[in-house]
Amino acid sequence: MNCWEVATVQFKPHAYQDYCIQKIIDAKKIGLFLDMGLGKTVTTLTAIRELKCNRFEVRKVLIIAPKKVAEGTWTREKDKWEHTKILRVSQVLGSQAKRIRALNTPADLYITNRENVVWLVDYYRNAWPFDMVVIDESSSFKSHNAKRFKALASVSGHIDRLVELTGTPSPNGLNDLWSQVYLLDGGERLGKRYTQFREHYFDPGDRGQNVIYNYKPKQGSEESIMAKISDICVSMKAEDYLQLPPVTFHEVPVVLDARAKKAYQELEKKMILGLPEEEEISVTSAAALSNKLLQLSNGAVYDDDHNVHEVHNCKIEAFMELIESLQGKPALVFYNFQHDKFRILKALEKTGLTVRELKRPEDEDAWNRREVDVLLAHPASSAYGLNLQDGGNHVIWFGLTWNYEQYTQANKRLHRQGQTERVIIHHLVCTGTRDEDVMAALSRKEDVQDYVMQSLKARIQAVKEEMKKKGRM
Secondary structure, eight states: OOTTSOOOBOOOOOHHHHHHHHHHHHOSEEEEEOOTTSOHHHHHHHHHHIIIIISOOOSOEEEEEOHHIIIIIHHHHHHHBTTTTTSOEEEEOSSHHHHHHHHTSOOSEEEEEGGGHHHHHHHHGGGOOOSEEEEETGGGGOOTTOHHHHHHHHTGGGOSEEEEEESOSOTTOGGGHHHHHHHHHTTTTTOSSHHHHHHHHEEEOSEETTEEOOEEEOTTHHHHHHHHHTTTEEETTOTTTOOOOSEEEEEEEEOOOHHHHHHHHHHHHHHHHTSOSSSSOOHHHHHHHHHHHHHHHHTEEEOTTOOEEEOOOHHHHHHHHHHHHTTTOOEEEEOSSHHHHHHHHHHHTTSOOOEEESOSHHHHHHHHTTOOSEEEEOHHHHSSSOOOTTSOSEEEESSOOSOHHHHHHHHTTTSSTTOOSOEEEEEEEETTSHHHHHHHHHHHOSSHHHHHHHHHHHHHHHHHHHHHHTTOO
16 A cells, blocks of 8 residues: 555444434434534444445435535545445536536435535425435524525425534524524424524514614523424533543545646656656755645645745635634634745635734734634744643644644644643645645654655655656656
8 A cells, every 4th residue: 555545444433423323323303513523424424324234224315515525525534434435425516517427426425515505406306316415514504594595495305314514503693503403303393484483582682773683592592492402403512421532633635626636746747857866865855845745735836936826725715614614713723834824814814703823922812812713823933832722722734744743742732731622633635645645644653754755755656657657758
């Protein structure tokens, strides 16, 4: 097996995963509110495998997810585990022609992004074929006025099983719950209409002339709502059965589009052709090649004059989806190159989030007072000595580093004494790129530099052999 292949492993579920798997099997409609990074995907895949392969209760499964998650996460996770790799996947993505072709491809799991839901419902109309639907990040269906909610609700009678996955079902308040619960029970618990739900559980808040701007929960509403939905919604904050590790590592696969993939491969070949012919590659050459490929994985590269050339937005898109899925929870974001920082800042400009760079003690203080949504930092300048544990529990690695000491020390900015929540460390990893080698090196914990060289040599050899076959060398 070379460094670009992924070995399957045996799945040994935690107690809370066993519990959730059984709930999905037992309850035909279930909301699973489990924090990101704690295994919602493999938990759901395990239940699907049981229902489809062992109990024959499910025929066709539709998974609705954010675009970047639909492109990579579910397929990658399915292939990772020994017991789920047999499931066949068809990705209903891209142009209409590609989507139709994917729908007509025999598979067990059909994966699409949430923007395609209205089209998909209209395409099938009354011939809806999916007897099980999984909504990954169901909070994106929280608006009762949204077209995607109305479309899915219109075919709810054809959906025998529904699983809703999210870490934060009501990021903006209890009113976010109605539409998600309605998809599960058709209005049985919280009312058939949103206005009915609002009148029962909320009082008018701020208002102007004949206009009510918002509604505030009545006293006791939260307890009453939670009691009504507790049989079909599982909250993983229930400490009586949830056993959590102190740190959770979460890998987010990012799939390059065709243009970006071609650019990456061409740059890789160009740089390899420019290497000296001697057998041993120097440390300097290895570092230069690796850094250039890591830059391109992130989406932009420097030229010889240090000008920035943006090549793709695949990782930026995945980053924004990840930020959205945190639903307002603060994130400490580590970048590798300066152009990463500028592109991240530009992407966050119109979100309304409070974004700061970690430069001065005032930035550290603001973060720890929970006044910052996204704190940008470089691991080389912030890996040591800073106490950031009061400001949040999510770390995002936008750009990865080979430096294992910097990597572990940077993660310890949040995972340290005084942290009251489990720390979740997210890694954005472009598939088929040097990113994967970095993750493999970091997981080894020792002999990282040796692995860097060996993995690079293996990749150089593979590229040269491929080029020889094509007669280019």
